[in-house]
Amino acid sequence: xxxxxxxxxxxxxxxxxxxxxxxxxxxxxxxxxxxxxxxxxxxxxxxxxxxxxxxxxxxxxxxxxxxxxxxxxxxxxxxxxxxxxxxxxxxxxxxxxxxxxxxxxxxxxxxxxxxxxxxxxxxxxxxxxxxxxxxxxxxxxxxxxxxxxxx
Amino acid sequence: xxxxxxxxxxxxxxxxxxxxxxxxxxxxxxxxxxxxxxxxxxxxxxxxxxxxxxxxxxxxxxxxxxxxxxxxxxxxxxxxxxxxxxxxxxxxxxxxxxxxxxxxxxxxxxxxxxxxxxxxxxxxxxxxxxxxxxxxxxxxxxxxxxxxxxx
DNA sequence: CGAATATATTTCGACATCGAAACATTCGAC
DNA sequence: GTCGAATGTTTCGATGTCGAAATATATTCG
Numbered sequence: 001x002x003x004x005x006x007x008x009x010x011x012x013x014x015x016x017x018x019x020x021x022x023x024x025x026x027x028x029x030x031x032x033x034x035x036x037x038x039x040x041x042x043x044x045x046x047x048x049x050x051x052x053x054x055x056x057x058x059x060x061x062x063x064x065x066x067x068x069x070x071x072x073x074x075x076x077x078x079x080x081x082x083x084x085x086x087x088x089x090x091x092x093x094x095x096x097x098x099x100x101x102x103x104x105x106x107x108x109x110x111x112x113x114x115x116x117x118x119x120x121x122x123x124x125x126x127x128x129x130x131x132x133x134x135x136x137x138x139x140x141x142x143x144x145x146x147x148x149x150x151x
Numbered sequence: 152x153x154x155x156x157x158x159x160x161x162x163x164x165x166x167x168x169x170x171x172x173x174x175x176x177x178x179x180x181x182x183x184x185x186x187x188x189x190x191x192x193x194x195x196x197x198x199x200x201x202x203x204x205x206x207x208x209x210x211x212x213x214x215x216x217x218x219x220x221x222x223x224x225x226x227x228x229x230x231x232x233x234x235x236x237x238x239x240x241x242x243x244x245x246x247x248x249x250x251x252x253x254x255x256x257x258x259x260x261x262x263x264x265x266x267x268x269x270x271x272x273x274x275x276x277x278x279x280x281x282x283x284x285x286x287x288x289x290x291x292x293x294x295x296x297x298x299x300x301x302x
Numbered sequence: 303c304g305a306a307t308a309t310a311t312t313t314c315g316a317c318a319t320c321g322a323a324a325c326a327t328t329c330g331a332c
Numbered sequence: 333g334t335c336g337a338a339t340g341t342t343t344c345g346a347t348g349t350c351g352a353a354a355t356a357t358a359t360t361c362g
Contacts, residue, residue: 004206011271014278017290018179024297025176026220028169037350045318055155062340069177074319076342081317098327098340120162127165129296138292139168145280145289146175188320196348213310225349227312232347249310249357 021142028126035122040115041085045070045078047119050087050104050112058103060093087111172293179277186273191266192236196221196229198270201238201255201263209254211244238262 007015029044036042048068053059059067064075079102082088087108093099104112127135158166180195187193193201199219204210210218215226230253233239238259244250255263278286
């Protein structure tokens with residue numbers, strides 16, 4: 001997978017790492033998400049929302065935005081779809097009626113409780129291509145890289 | 152950014168690396184793609200297509216699928232949009248009329264020739280948070296991780 | 303040749319995603 | 333208390349993304 005880009009050494013090195021980083025994520029998701037869809041009819045975003053609610057309890061939509069790192073309009077859409085499927089419920093905050101509080105339904109709780117261990121086991125299996133040291137190393141590098149100070 | 156997941160040590164380690172990997176890609180793209188959109192009116196996929204055509208010359212849509220790692224129906228959509236914007240042109244292969252050959256227009260060539268160096272410079276700047284050794288290390292780990300043998 | 307099969311692309315329906323604009327509600331200043 | 337700014341959410345329009353089904357063309361084999 002050559003880079004094709006004629007640039008400085010520094011650019012070639014950075015671009016090479018960047019491409020491999022992106023491809024690794026694509027490859028992992030390509031092996032995870034179809035399972036999630038077929039077995040639990042869940043998308044990645046839906047899993048993210050359910051997981052946040054499962055571990056943190058009812059949340060405002062704005063809080064969900066921060067948790068899953070998506071825009072407000074996107075959270076509206078994802079929660080719409082989850083609500084239609086009966087996995088979550090929306091409720092207006094009594095004291096501040098601008099706020100929508102989202103919480104799991106019983107069905108939603110059952111689904112995420114069942115899906116999560118399976119999903120995590122699959123992730124663990126895929127990450128098993130790296131040694132434990134390498135996994136730690138990768139986490140460290142990604143964390144350093146992702147700490148956005150604005151560019 | 153705690154993991155919240157109660158699992159084995161191996162699961163916690165894998166999940167932690169996985170989450171940081173995903174977030175780093177989100178963070179980088181979050182700093183790259185808005186620029187690309189504002190300055191050149193290009194999406195990530197459009198850039199991928201234009202770059203492939205720029206470096207490899209005219210390609211069949213099926214070949215584009217492999218280059219940008221997306222489904223056939225997606226490539227149809229992305230090429231539709233590029234064609235509508237006058238950046239690429241489609242042409243039926245003369246000997247096998249099932250095949251669509253996609254190539255840059257003069258305008259498309261100008262746009263990608265201008266956008267690519269700017270984009271690469273930005274990537275290089277962002278990757279500069281890591282030393283050159285760390286960039287190589289990251290590339291190596293991601294490559295190993297992404298080498299999908301089917302899961 | 304002609305039918306079955308294979309290959310390349312498009313269409314369709316669903317979901318994700320963003321930013322901008324609209325809307326609803328609350329808060330702050332006067 | 334009311335009006336304007338701030339905050340939380342939704343709507344809208346555009347693009348991306350997938351898989352399944354449809355379509356178009358080519359190939360193979362009897």
